[in-house]
Amino acid sequence: MKVKRSERLVDMTDYLLNRPHCLIPLTFFSKRYDSAKSSISEDLTILKRTFQRRGIGLVETVPGAAGGAKYIPYILKEDADQFMDEIVTILNNSERTLPGGYVYMSDILGDPEKLRYLGRMIATQYLNQRVDAILTVATRGIPIAQAASSYLNAPLVIARHDTNITEGSTVSVNYVSGSSKKIKRMTISKRSLQQDGNVLIVDDFIHGGGTINGLTSLITEFNCNLVGSTFFAEGAYSNNQDFGNYTSLVKMETNAAGEMLIMKGNYDEQIFSRND
């Protein structure tokens, strides 16, 4: 039975939103709704226009017999700005200051609504790049890495500091912790990454750069390519060290009075400046 346009629009929106970066053939929708391809094309035009106007993302349509539609999530600069202003305000609340110059932020990285924003922000950054896997290291970086994994629709791979019998054969690397200068070790399952894949690093915090070095070594061990690395927060002083290009969403700095200040990281410059 032919499905009405109103129902098609609602269901197609749900269908595409749940399958980011996947090409869905026109014929699939045509069968699903028992509707002509020309009607489906018109529906997609409405979706495309609405997704763009509302800042939901891009609906890419591929014409021809093998054609279809692909939803590519992104976030508009003004939405990202507004969200990050809110995050910075929340983090600068003095009740969050912990001894030793740390700031409590675990709740933000556990809030599903904020994780959706963070995931979309990271997905926007790598919109045009092939990403085959998101790599993070246990524990605190997992939620933000998973949020990125969801919007980029690429598998999440978790390196660990301990080894676990449920991972099978593993690959381990040693690295020097940037903050403590101790030698540490991280491990991932041999099955978790494909050779020659494009891997994106996502983690919660970059300080001394040790973690990024460890994760990069793992990527090298698998002959994979590093697409980039994005961190929720960048610690004070990390600027003085050389550990390659990375993106940070927020940055911590200590002012002259020795107080910890949270401000926006370099995400803006990296993402939006080149398009403005």
Place this chain on the structure above:
Amino acid sequence: MKVKRSERLVDMTDYLLNRPHCLIPLTFFSKRYDSAKSSISEDLTILKRTFQRRGIGLVETVPGAAGGAKYIPYILKEDADQFMDEIVTILNNSERTLPGGYVYMSDILGDPEKLRYLGRMIATQYLNQRVDAILTVATRGIPIAQAASSYLNAPLVIARHDTNITEGSTVSVNYVSGSSKKIKRMTISKRSLQQDGNVLIVDDFIHGGGTINGLTSLITEFNCNLVGSTFFAEGAYSNNQDFGNYTSLVKMETNAAGEMLIMKGNYDEQIFSRND
């Protein structure tokens, strides 16, 4: 400028899908689209019908001046069944068998599409209950717990085996590991749970029941209530032990020939049998 119905339907679908379990006032939509409340009500009727027909979830509409709409994600029994059949087939592939009677499953718990299904399944189970937080313990259970957190729109709280200076004051409990009989310790930040909250435990694996005991002790320390506990996989023999009610999505059993078999867990009985 008044927004057309077609655009309203697409945008409202996106808006609601991104805010599960949140009541969105009619007036909000009415302003957003510069449209009469009666038109918005008609839109919601279309969404409600489509969400139901396509198994996306429930759109609950609350009438009156303070009224609005709430999207409650669920999964249909047939969709859950089909998905779990696929998972069981994947897991029974002999290449996944690891020494010691373990099965490699980390890739499944890192696959964004599968995590969306798993999250919806868990959200379906607790559809009618107030859930204030999802509690898990590092590391492997985090992705499935986060998926549930996303669809229930409740914060994710991660207990850890180590302590971390970035968590501030913490609460720790000791528990006896079910498999090794060793005494272990798990810790969460004091800020991470509110007193008297309703807490749902989600983890990847239940074997000896030690972890569930540890997590339950943490819940007790905060005077919180345990809503339930759901595990991706249930190990062989765990049936013989008493650690309360829990739900498992898959179950491992060893047959007479000593081979490991994966089958569906008790999710089906727990969720669907009472409604059939």
